[in-house]
Amino acid sequence: MSRIISRSTLSQTLAVMVKNMVLIGYGMAFCFPTILIPDLSRRNVDDPLHLGLEGISWIGSVNLVLIPVGCILSGIITKPLGRRRALQLINIPFFICWITYYFSTEVWHILAALSVTGFVGGLKVTPVLTYVAEISEPRLRGILISTANVSISAGIMMEFILGKFLEWKLAALCSLIIPLLTFLLLFLVPETPSWLVSKRRFEEAKQSLAWLRGWVPVDEVAKEYKELLLNSQMARHLEGHIVDQNNGRNVLRKRVSMVKMMRKRSFIRAFGLATFACFLAHFCGVSPVGVYAVNIFTSLGSPIDGHSATVVSGVVSMIAGLLSITIVGRLGRRLTSFISLAGTAITFSALGIYTHLNNMNTLLILKNLSDVKINSTEDSSRIHSSSISWFPFSTLILGVFSAQMGICILPWALVTEVFSYEIRDIAAGMITMNFYILGFLCIKTFFNYTSLLTLPGTFWFFSAVSVAGLVILYFVLPETEGKTVYEIHQHFSGKRKLGKTMNRRNCSVEEGSKQSENLHLREYI
Incomplete structure (x- = not known):
């Protein structure tokens, strides 16, 4: 039993570590203005990349403007795509933004890239939160959730180190390695069993659950799989899906219930x-x-x-x-x-x-x-x-x-x-x-x-x-x-x-x- 528990802990930890690569990349993008501001404020006033006081305040904060918009769309986008695929796709705009920094020749190029990283940072909210909650056992959930803040801090630290030794454009070029690596590594971890069940992909849900519980045979997760099915049915009931499907009142009832x-x-x-x-x-x-x-x-x-x-x-x-x-x-x-x-x-x-x-x-x-x-x-x-x-x-x-x-x-x-x-x-x-x-x-x-x-x-x-x-x-x-x-x-x-x-x-x-x-x-x- 201890061996199974150990393997189960390892498999869930590995899956969360791969997910946390997204947060490391986000931490690097989020703190990039800290590297930009000192260099751009020291440039000659005739340089197109020179920043005045107002420009500095926008560089420092513009990446926060579109995060709420991303948050609004996060759940809408994540639900049909799935948690893992949403996490993968988030890395694409991060990759593009790092390239944009490197080739930027005007301040608006930098502001546009910062705005996009903020928007994508909002998109990450739902898949990041739900992925951990849906793959982990209760005994590990609290610890695994706590690793999110540490991962963002690790990304910030890595970007600060790059900014210490490299000019900001070279730091941006090195930073694009993280979203590229994250995109590839996410192919190696499973989608959450809960999402697969919600899409009636039952065999894939069993395989995902077996992977997450220590790469065990499907038979060994049969009990947990049945509980997952039961919880899924209860969730659909609570969300108002099992209400007069023929007359369409389920959507209205759900909204009224939320209000x-x-x-x-x-x-x-x-x-x-x-x-x-x-x-x-x-x-x-x-x-x-x-x-x-x-x-x-x-x-x-x-x-x-x-x-x-x-x-x-x-x-x-x-x-x-x-x-x-x-x-x-x-x-x-x-x-x-x-x-x-x-x-x-x-x-x-x-x-x-x-x-x-x-x-x-x-x-x-x-x-x-x-x-x-x-x-x-x-x-x-x-x-x-x-x-x-x-x-x-x-x-x-x-x-x-x-x-x-x-x-x-x-x-x-x-x-x-x-x-x-x-x-x-x-x-x-x-x-x-x-x-x-x-x-x-x-x-x-x-x-x-x-x-x-x-x-x-x-x-x-x-x-x-x-x-x-x-x-x-x-x-x-x-x-x-x-x-x-x-x-x-x-x-x-x-x-x-x-x-x-x-x-x-x-x-x-x-x-x-x-x-x-x-x-x-x-x-x-």
């Missing part, structure tokens, strides 16, 4: 909480720091060059993502989020004090691209001894670690935990849209509130957001770690309280799922 569910207290409370978590994930400060990292590190007098410091922040982000898997399991999601926000509040507050005392009132990039004259006092204040200059560098790195450890992953954890079965797909798309819209607003307006509040004031603003978020979450965020789906749904429906501590009892995921399904079925009927 009713979105008006329920459970959905409104869960949606509000997840959207607030999205706000905190950006406005705690980590998003603009990530995009404008090179200039921010340089402005703070980093003891190492801006590109090297950015590589360090990428490595730290990935380590934080890995540690979060263990930390959440030991401390719970609620306490981990509090520690994360406390960390960002302290670090950005300290950075505000440091920049204020050293008369660092603006970023270097703002001075380089404006006609403001740098006075001698502020000029001299940017020359630090090596012992002092390590303070802002290490503090900012600690802030990145704190954010990536908890608050940055909270929105995605809530999407998978707090919404009921029937509405989860729609809720995931809506929350993802909100996440990237807020991200666009945060990054696009960064220079505006840096100019308005000064650099110390901006850091204090990030700190204040973190403090306010910690206080609000203390009262509204329940502890979901160790709780069943049924218990979580009951909490947001107002029928029970989850409490503020972890539930360490050995409650099976299958039991919780069955309770949840029975609840949904009773409410539907």
Whole structure:
């Protein structure tokens, strides 16, 4: 039995690792503006690829504009294509965008490619989320889902390393290897059994399930296959497919049912909480720091060059993502989020004090691209001894670690935990849209509130957001770690309280799922 479990774990892990290649490629594309901005802002004003301040703000944020559009279309495109094929096709536009960067001669070429990567980043949402959920066993699902954030961080780190050693066009050329390799590797993993069953491709579903459970004979997965068929029938019933097929009222009933569910207290409370978590994930400060990292590190007098410091922040982000898997399991999601926000509040507050005392009132990039004259006092204040200059560098790195450890992953954890079965797909798309819209607003307006509040004031603003978020979450965020789906749904429906501590009892995921399904079925009927 242990051998079968080991092989089953290996097969599911390999499938998810291949899927995560898509996220690595997305992470590389998502952080590419961080590499672009320093080089393009330093070019001669007569160069067609020179960027002014407005251009820089668009380069840093335009890839977020079309992500919500991609999110809307993600489920529509994924359903007929299948999860695996959708993941494959996503790599084609990524590949084309990397080529576009390499051959670009005008700024609009770069902006167009960034917009496309954002749109495709939205398209990835449904296949990425559903693939893991539909191929993994309950005992592995939580860990395998947690690898998504780590994979994106790994992609960001890889792109930062390329930007450190290569000119941005060569970095783009090297980056196209990832979508090409991912496209080919996805041929080696199966489609999800659930999708195959939904398309009545039953033999292929059996083969897929046998592959995912350790390359075993089909007979050994017969019991799980029967449960899969039963769950598929229940899902079709819940979605309103088994309703008067002849008179077409099933579609209308399904839509009316969705609207009713979105008006329920459970959905409104869960949606509000997840959207607030999205706000905190950006406005705690980590998003603009990530995009404008090179200039921010340089402005703070980093003891190492801006590109090297950015590589360090990428490595730290990935380590934080890995540690979060263990930390959440030991401390719970609620306490981990509090520690994360406390960390960002302290670090950005300290950075505000440091920049204020050293008369660092603006970023270097703002001075380089404006006609403001740098006075001698502020000029001299940017020359630090090596012992002092390590303070802002290490503090900012600690802030990145704190954010990536908890608050940055909270929105995605809530999407998978707090919404009921029937509405989860729609809720995931809506929350993802909100996440990237807020991200666009945060990054696009960064220079505006840096100019308005000064650099110390901006850091204090990030700190204040973190403090306010910690206080609000203390009262509204329940502890979901160790709780069943049924218990979580009951909490947001107002029928029970989850409490503020972890539930360490050995409650099976299958039991919780069955309770949840029975609840949904009773409410539907």
